[in-house]
Amino acid sequence: MKNKYTYTFSILIVILLFCFFANISLGSISIPFKSIFSSFSANSDNYTSQEYIIQNYRLPKAITAILVGSGLGISGLLMQTLFRNPLAGPFVLGITSGASLGVALLIMGSSVFGGFFATLLISKWSLVIAASLGSFLVLLTVLIVSSRVRDTMAILIIGLMFGSITAAVVSVLSYFSSAEELQQYIFWGFGSLGDLQWEEVKIFAIIYTIGIVFSIGSIKALNTLLLGENYAKSLGLNLKQSRIAIIIATSLLAGTITAFAGPIAFIGLAIPHMIRQIFNTSNHKILIPAVFLFGAIVMLVCDSIAQLPNTDYTLPINAITSLIGAPVVVWLLVRKRKMVF
Amino acid sequence: MENNIKHTILETKNLSIGYKSKKTETIVASNINLELKEGQLIGLIGANGIGKSTLLRTLTQVQPKLSGALYLNNKPLESYKNLELAQAMSLVLTEQITSKNLSVFELIALGRQPYTNWVGSLSETDITVINKAITQTNITDLKHKKCFELSDGQLQKVMITRALAQDTDLIILDEPTTHLDMYHKAYILKLLQKLTKETGKTILFSSHEIDLAIQLCDSMIVMSKDGIVNDSPCNLIEQGAFNNLFPKNMIIFDEKIGSFRVIK
Numbered sequence: 001m002k003n004k005y006t007y008t009f010s011i012l013i014v015i016l017l018f019c020f021f022a023n024i025s026l027g028s029i030s031i032p033f034k035s036i037f038s039s040f041s042a043n044s045d046n047y048t049s050q051e052y053i054i055q056n057y058r059l060p061k062a063i064t065a066i067l068v069g070s071g072l073g074i075s076g077l078l079m080q081t082l083f084r085n086p087l088a089g090p091f092v093l094g095i096t097s098g099a100s101l102g103v104a105l106l107i108m109g110s111s112v113f114g115g116f117f118a119t120l121l122i123s124k125w126s127l128v129i130a131a132s133l134g135s136f137l138v139l140l141t142v143l144i145v146s147s148r149v150r151d152t153m154a155i156l157i158i159g160l161m162f163g164s165i166t167a168a169v170v171s172v173l174s175y176f177s178s179a180e181e182l183q184q185y186i187f188w189g190f191g192s193l194g195d196l197q198w199e200e201v202k203i204f205a206i207i208y209t210i211g212i213v214f215s216i217g218s219i220k221a222l223n224t225l226l227l228g229e230n231y232a233k234s235l236g237l238n239l240k241q242s243r244i245a246i247i248i249a250t251s252l253l254a255g256t257i258t259a260f261a262g263p264i265a266f267i268g269l270a271i272p273h274m275i276r277q278i279f280n281t282s283n284h285k286i287l288i289p290a291v292f293l294f295g296a297i298v299m300l301v302c303d304s305i306a307q308l309p310n311t312d313y314t315l316p317i318n319a320i321t322s323l324i325g326a327p328v329v330v331w332l333l334v335r336k337r338k339m340v341f
Numbered sequence: 342m343e344n345n346i347k348h349t350i351l352e353t354k355n356l357s358i359g360y361k362s363k364k365t366e367t368i369v370a371s372n373i374n375l376e377l378k379e380g381q382l383i384g385l386i387g388a389n390g391i392g393k394s395t396l397l398r399t400l401t402q403v404q405p406k407l408s409g410a411l412y413l414n415n416k417p418l419e420s421y422k423n424l425e426l427a428q429a430m431s432l433v434l435t436e437q438i439t440s441k442n443l444s445v446f447e448l449i450a451l452g453r454q455p456y457t458n459w460v461g462s463l464s465e466t467d468i469t470v471i472n473k474a475i476t477q478t479n480i481t482d483l484k485h486k487k488c489f490e491l492s493d494g495q496l497q498k499v500m501i502t503r504a505l506a507q508d509t510d511l512i513i514l515d516e517p518t519t520h521l522d523m524y525h526k527a528y529i530l531k532l533l534q535k536l537t538k539e540t541g542k543t544i545l546f547s548s549h550e551i552d553l554a555i556q557l558c559d560s561m562i563v564m565s566k567d568g569i570v571n572d573s574p575c576n577l578i579e580q581g582a583f584n585n586l587f588p589k590n591m592i593i594f595d596e597k598i599g600s601f602r603v604i605k
Binding site: 084216217219220223224225226227228230231233234235236237238276280281282283285 | 426437
């Protein structure tokens with residue numbers, strides 16, 4: 001049973017390693033693979049410029065790409081199973097909107113509310129906290145509402161409504177904001193993997209790991225939920241507890257990713273579907289590691305494209321993920337007959 | 342006499358079922374006294390809207406009882422913890438499963454969830470139990486198929502196998518014969534009868550197939566406006582329990598052939 005997947009997993013791991021090094025190698029200047037390996041062992045006192053770029057810029061960026069891609073993929077997978085809806089994901093359910101609202105309030109709120117907000121330092125940390133709080137609150141609201149309405153379509157519409165509310169609040173805020181604040185918010189909205197220092201990557205990785213631990217702890221519950229909630233209950237599953245664990249995992253992952261890298265679209269929705277197609281299974285013991293690997297690969301590739309190798313331009317990462325993600329969603333809907341969930 | 346030796350799996354005493362909101366209490370049925378014995382096949386019948394589902398929901402602890410007592414294996418039902426209950430009672434519901442991308446084996450394996458570790462790995466015992474259940478319901482040829490490839494009848498057999506793999510003393514099925522043709526209705530109920538004989542498990546099912554239930558069940562629960570009676574099919578016919586099940590100007594029960602007839 002397990003041997004069936006070993007082959008595919010090995011290929012994915014090899015591709016991931018290749019993409020990781022290719023991502024580090026490509027950029028405004030190309031760095032040969034050989035120099036990459038030697039730079040890992042370089043002494044920080046006498047870096048060459050290539051070694052400096054790798055150590056302080058490209059390596060943290062590549063690691064961020066892996067964390068972002070795998071984290072969004074897994075949180076999308078959790079949402080799709082929990083809400084029994086193939087179109088669910090952090091983006092659709094308004095978690096990203098919640099994070100955006102938190103960040104918008106932080107960056108632009110000081111103009112409108114003054115006082116308390118003005119005293120807050122807009123550091124990476126306050127951004128992270130604002131985004132996490134925003135996403136957690138939205139997800140909690142969606143969950144409370146979803147426990148009242150049985151119709152999953154209603155939950156999706158509610159998620160979209162949160163998106164609209166956020167957009168409305170953000171436009172009111174931007175009306176009163178200075179050009180500088182507006183620019184800061186819009187740049188955050190483009191998404192970026194390259195802004196993080198090692199210090200931030202470490203914190204990111206820690207919160208991410210907690211999210212992953214919660215996800216792995218939910219594997220059994222997720223598999224039981226494949227039968228539907230009533231069957232899951234009859235199998236002794238503590239529904240409330242499992243739901244909360246899954247939601248904590250999702251909000252930690254999606255919340256911190258949005259906080260550190262901005263609202264990255266479509267990865268969370270598209271990756272789990274692609275993996276279900278490739279592996280043809282619904283077993284989360286297989287899906288979670290597969291989504292982890294594949295999400296990381298796709299994000300590394302998107303980032304390499306966004307860097308426009310050998311030019312000085314960097315495209316917004318969000319544009320690239322959507323350019324890849326949107327056709328995938330269309331393709332999934334066209335092939336719906338085969339899209340077994 | 343034989344029944345007295347067999348031990349009681351499920352027992353209710355003066356049970357009242359219904360719905361409770363803050364202000365009002367809607368009683369669907371009251372004074373329910375049931376005794377389900379080990380290894381019996383029990384059919385629950387009654388007209389639409391009489392409260393069969395409410396009774397099953399109460400017996401499976403999906404909704405709370407209003408009053409009275411409810412014992413599973415001589416222990417009050419409400420004292421069971423989630424996992425403990427999952428090891429004592431398994432269900433086959435009318436609702437569709439969420440993911441039909443599961444293979445038949447995977448689906449049946451999920452029945453072992455109450456016994457597996459935190460990631461749900463199957464032990465050798467689990468696999469033995471699963472394979473035994475698959476043999477008992479005769480679905481070995483379906484084992485590697487995906488659930489979306491199955492017909493309604495096959496899927497129902499698979500769901501019964503899953504409940505069997507859960508290895509509980511009591512299996513409760515909510516209308517297992519809906520959507521099935523005449524042959525499969527009879528097949529499923531005969532399969533349930535065979536399973537009670539072979540495994541000693543108690544199986545309770547609700548159904549509208551009264552004719553079939555009369556022929557196959559060891560005991561029946563008849564719900565009508567006059568109340569709820571629980572006895573063997575023969576005794577129930579003698580008592581005339583089926584006579585008032587439906588309006589008499591439309592359908593009458595013919596005691597001689599043990600079946601219903603539409604008045605032309």
